[in-house]
Amino acid sequence: MSASAPSFDFRLIDTPAGSLPCIIRGSPADTPLLIIPPLFEEMNRTRALLAGVGRRLAERGIASWLPDLPGTGDSELPFAEASWDAWQQSLELLAQKISATHGKEVHIFTIRGGALLGESIPARSRYWLSPVAGERLLRELLRARMAADQERGTPTSTAALEAQLATQPVELAGYPVSLALAAALRAAALPEVAPVRRAVVGSGDGDISLDGPPLWRHAEPAAAPALAEALADDIAAWIARCAGR
Structure with missing residues (x-):
């Protein structure tokens, strides 16, 4: 250097x-x-x-x-x-x-x-x-959100989060992830x-x-x-x- x-x-x-x-x-x-x-x-x-x-x-x-x-x-x-x-x-x-x-x-x-x-x-x-891969990363984000909701006493499901994504951003790992960003991530392969x-x-x-x-x-x-x-x-x-x- x-x-x-x-x-x-x-x-x-x-x-x-x-x-x-x-x-x-x-x-x-x-x-x-x-x-x-x-x-x-x-x-x-x-x-x-x-x-x-x-x-x-x-x-x-x-x-x-x-x-x-x-x-x-x-x-x-x-x-x-x-x-x-x-x-x-x-x-x-x-x-x-x-x-x-x-x-x-x-x-x-x-x-x-x-x-x-x-x-x-x-x-x-x-x-x-x-x-x-993007699909796996998105699944991990959704599971982490469900675990956090369960700990807060407000259990949810993958289906419920996916339905919410269709109308508004969903907070995943502290970030408001939109439907477009989630779709891009799901489609992203190595x-x-x-x-x-x-x-x-x-x-x-x-x-x-x-x-x-x-x-x-x-x-x-x-x-x-x-x-x-x-x-x-x-x-x-x-x-x-x-x-x-």
């Missing part, structure tokens, strides 16, 4: 969906990596992990760009106005900005539902941590792209299994330094391997 460049920066990237807040770690001389965060509340639960991975990658000569998707985090767009297309288009514009800044094609790192976005982005490589490396935490189908907590399932955000270190090592090795192709 260049000693003359800041190791941390915050920028607002102009997009049709408003300014896209983006945290950048590394220098323009480094290899660029676009981090697509997981969706909904999983983004907040993994923020400390992504920060730890970004810091460690900067030490390895890889500059990471971590955005808040439109309608989430520090985005100026209300979540109710966010859409699947807005997420896709904003990421495409950000990837173009990253490539122009570094003069190189981007690599992409995603967690969980983040792998469903960015299929149309030209990327040197992709690294997926515990990727999940893209057929290459080269891609799949990593999993614990057991599962992947190219590598990493030890560590599945932070996206934790009730509160937490850091996992050992997992961040292992991820940074494996991502850096994967990027180096793909750079020679």
Whole structure:
């Protein structure tokens, strides 16, 4: 990493969906990596992990760009106005900005539902941590809502939530999810792209299994330094391997 460049920066990237807040770690001389965060509340639960991975990658000569998707985090767009297309288009514009800044094609790192976005982005490589199809993610969101309703003493059902979605947004994991967004999520499959490396935490189908907590399932955000270190090592090795192709 260049000693003359800041190791941390915050920028607002102009997009049709408003300014896209983006945290950048590394220098323009480094290899660029676009981090697509997981969706909904999983983004907040993994923020400390992504920060730890970004810091460690900067030490390895890889500059990471971590955005808040439109309608989430520090985005100026209300979540109710966010859409699947807005997420896709904003990421495409950000990837173009990253490539122009570094003069190189981007690599992409995603967690969980983040792998469903960015299929149309030209990327040197992709690294997926515990990727999940949209239909499964939506089912998990609905089950979490039903469990919360049960605990509050107001039990509901999948059918009731689906019926509500047809007329108004339904709060899932703290976000008002519209019928259009739910439909887009349900239809979203993991893209057929290459080269891609799949990593999993614990057991599962992947190219590598990493030890560590599945932070996206934790009730509160937490850091996992050992997992961040292992991820940074494996991502850096994967990027180096793909750079020679």
